[in-house]
Structure formats: C-alpha cells, structure tokens
Amino acid sequence: MDLSAIEGFLGWLSGIIWGPYLLIPLLLGTGLYLTIRLGGLQFLRLGSALRLGLFTRRDPGSDGDISQFQALTTALAATVGTGNIVGVATAIGIGGPGALFWMWVTGLLGMASKYSEAFLGVRFRTTDSAGEKNGGPQYYLERGIPNRFGKFLAIFFAVAAVIACFGIGNMTQGNSIASNMESSFNVPTWVTGIVLTVFALVVLVGGIKSIGRVTAGLVPVMIIFYVLGAIYILIANIGGVPAAFAQIFTDAFTGTSAVGGFAGSAIIIAVQFGVARGIFSNESGMGSAAIAAAAAKTSHPVRQGLVSMTQTFIDTIIVVTCTGLVIITTGVWNMTDPETGEQISPALMTGEAFSHGLPGEWGHYIVTIGLVLFAGSTILGWSYYGERSIERLLGRRAVMPFRVIFSLVVFIGCTVQLGVVWAFSDVMNGLMALPNLIGLLVLSGLVARETKKYLDNDPKLTATTEEVEAFMSGDPSYENWKTQAIRVVGK
Secondary structure, X not given: OOHHHHHHHHHHHHHHHOOOOOHHHHHHHHHHHHHHHOOOHHXXXXXXXXXXXXXXXXXXXXXXXXXXXXXXHHHHHHHOOHHHHHHHHHHHXXXXXXXXXXXXXXXXXXXXXHXXXXXXXXXXXXXEOOOOEEOOHHHHHHHHOOOHHHHHHHHHHHHHHHHHHHHHHHHHHHHHHHHHHHHHHOOOHHHHHHHHHHHHHHHHOOHHHHHHHHHHHHHHXXXXXXXXXXXXXXXXXXXXXXHHHHHHHHHHHHOOOOOOOOHHHOHHHHHHHHHHHHHHHHOOOOOHHHHHHOOEOOOOHHHHHHHHHHHHHHHHHHHHHHHHHHHHHOOHHHOEOOOOOOEOOHHHHHHHHHHHHOOOOHHHHHHHHHHHHHHHHHHHHHHHHHHHHHHHHHOHHHHHHHHHHHHHHHHHHHHOOOHHHHHHHXXXXXXXXXXXXXXXXXXXXXXXXXXXXHHOOOOOOOOOHHHHHHHHOOOHHHHHHHHHHOOEEOO
C-alpha cells in the first residue's frame, strides 16, 4: 500500500473541507448568525459566565454527573492541546502574523456557536442504563430535528466522532508527547507509551467522574504554568508588544509574506489558516464540547451553555494569544534555519520562541512540559467524546471495551509514524463539524427563544436552583427538559 499516495489524497480532501469554499465560510457564517440571533451574548454575559464557571463552579441540588467546573475543564482538556502550540505556529508561519487576528475572530464568533451547542447538549440530554447523562450532537440533532434528516445527521456525527477520537484525540497526541519526551529527556518512545497507556486506562475506566476529577486538578495548573512563562517573555519584550499588535491587525487585511515570500503573502491564506487552526484549537462549531456539557450538574441549559462558552475564550483569547505574541515579539516567525536557509519548521517554532525569550533551557522545558500536559489531557477529554458516541451507535455494553481499546491505542500512537493519521484526523474533524453546524442553524430559533426566556429572569446568573425552579415552573420547554433528562434510554 502506497502510504504517500493515501496521505496526498487525504491532504487534498482536507484542503477542500477546510478550504475557503466549505467549512471556513460555514463556520464563520454560523458564528456570526448565532451572534446576531443571541444579541451578542458572548460579549454581554462573558463576565457572569466566567464567575459562574470558575468561582461558583456548581449549581447545588441540580441533576447531573459532574460539576459545571469539571464539565468546563473536561472540555478544556480536550481543546487545549497541540493546536495551542503547534497549530498557532503553523498559522503564523504560513499565513503571517495576520493569521492570529483571524484566529481571534474565529474564537469570538465561535463563542456563540460553543454556547449554542452546549445549550443543546444539556437541553436534549437523556440518562443511560448506568444512570449517566448522555448528550451532544449525536442526540440533539436527532431529537431536535425529529425526522430522517435529523437522525442521519446524528449518526453521521457519531461515526465521525468515534473515528476522529482515535486520531486527533489519541494517536497524534501520544505521538507528540513521546517524540518530545525523547528529544528533550531521552526517554524512549515505548516507555512513554507504556506510562501513558496505564495512565489512560486507570483514569478512563472510572468514567466521566474520574475524568472530571483529574481534569479539574490538571487543567488549571497546566494553563497557568504555560501562560506565566509566556507572560514573562512578553514583559521582557514589552517594547515589541505594541508593534506586534499593529502588525497583526495590518497584516490581517494586507497579507504578509513569511520567509521566502511564499503563500503567506495572500490575504486569503492568512484567513484560511487563521480560521482552520483556530477551529483546530478551540473546536467551536465541532459539537464536541456539548458532549462534556451534557454531563454537568446544572439547573438550566442556559447556565451550562454560558459556562462552556468560556472554554473558547480561555483557549483562544488567552492561551493562543500568548503563544502567538511570543512567536511574533521574539521574531521567530520570520527566522531562518542558519544551516538550510529555510524558515524554521512550525513544529519547532514555539519551542524556539520560548527558548529565545527565557534564560538557559527554561523555554525549551516549558514548551515540552506544556505540550506533554496539554496533549495528555486532550487524550482524556477526547476519550469521553468517543465513548459517548460509541454508546449512541452500539449501546452501553460497548462503553467498557471502548475504554480499554482506546487506552491501548495510545501506545501505538507513541511508537509509530503518523503522517497519514494526522491528515486523516483533519478530514474527520471537518466531517464532525458539518452536521453539527447544519443542526445549529436549524435549531437556532429554539436556542434564541429559550435563552431569552431564561436570561429575562436571571440576567446575572445568580439564581439558586430553587429560584430557577420557581420562575421557570410551568414553562413547557423547561418541564419537558426535566422530564426527558431523567428518561432512561439505551441498552
């Protein structure tokens, strides 16, 4: 079998799916449309949503499997990964500094998409035979669009999610960890593979409650660790920060050639790579975070939708921005390899930028450790997405075998070359997004209507579970949600 031919074909297919005529306008258009329908909710309610998700953290007495904070960190675990390190560098290295602007646009508009899919994930969730909550596009597409088309979209998403979780959520992450551990600390890839496999198996066998506990402890530490390193570099290069922002905004609309004057000179390339890598990083519109949101203990779908929305803000506006500014202010984005005269590979760019900005080997170690933590947590988050999708397709009996197989596949990812897997993962990510974005547009009226109804009563998200019950009591959609959420389905 000619793997290079397969990889070439997948690269061509990925270029179509993620090109300027399919997913990019659909993602941006859906985000813009939902932003308008929801009245700029991501801007007006961000402060309240951050307070609820990061400080209040839970709705006492409400139904669900994990706290709102744990649902948020599980989704963050899946999204804050290699896209925040390598993905940002790829976007800037090919599209120039202006690509970072389009990553911001994707993130800001994507917050409306992320809110909507998380809202729907909770709104149409059910309970499986083990007493755990089930929700996400694989359920709300079918239940919210009650016809054959809705069922087709739901199954299409579930199949794509199961396949994608083994690629982008498993093997590619394990490969990144193993290769970095080998290059930085001379740890053999098979040793990393065994350690990661055992770690994944121990955590995943415990289900979402185990994943939630681990991510709630791990995710805040890893983000703070990485961001503090970036802030140190930006303070050390504070004089270059205003110029970096000016270049980002200017190049977003004029285009700037990266080293060698290749494709980065075209504005469309800045837009294309900014949007594609932005979605790769924050997953807004893909529907994945809705699966984690559906497990949350929340007194109303609007509340968890807003908490989940902050995931995109944290991922793109904070972590991605830190990476991008470090790459630009240190000048690494435009640097050549002294031996070859070619631009530094995007895979090495972030590490090189941190090494330039921090004394000794600190920068190199921060990026390596950050990537290990980011990619390791991504494995946990995506395992849950795959598990809920396989349950939708095959029933509850398939969940435990899936957890074991998923853990074992981590070892494969750590020890083999994955060129084809990376290309295939890009394709499957796109195929996940397509049915979900269609569903968001179809169900946007329901989302806007029920969101307004709730926020008219609790605009600052301060209501207790009892207060929510009091002012929503008698509302047909609210009563339907409570009834359906406890209905046991599945085998």
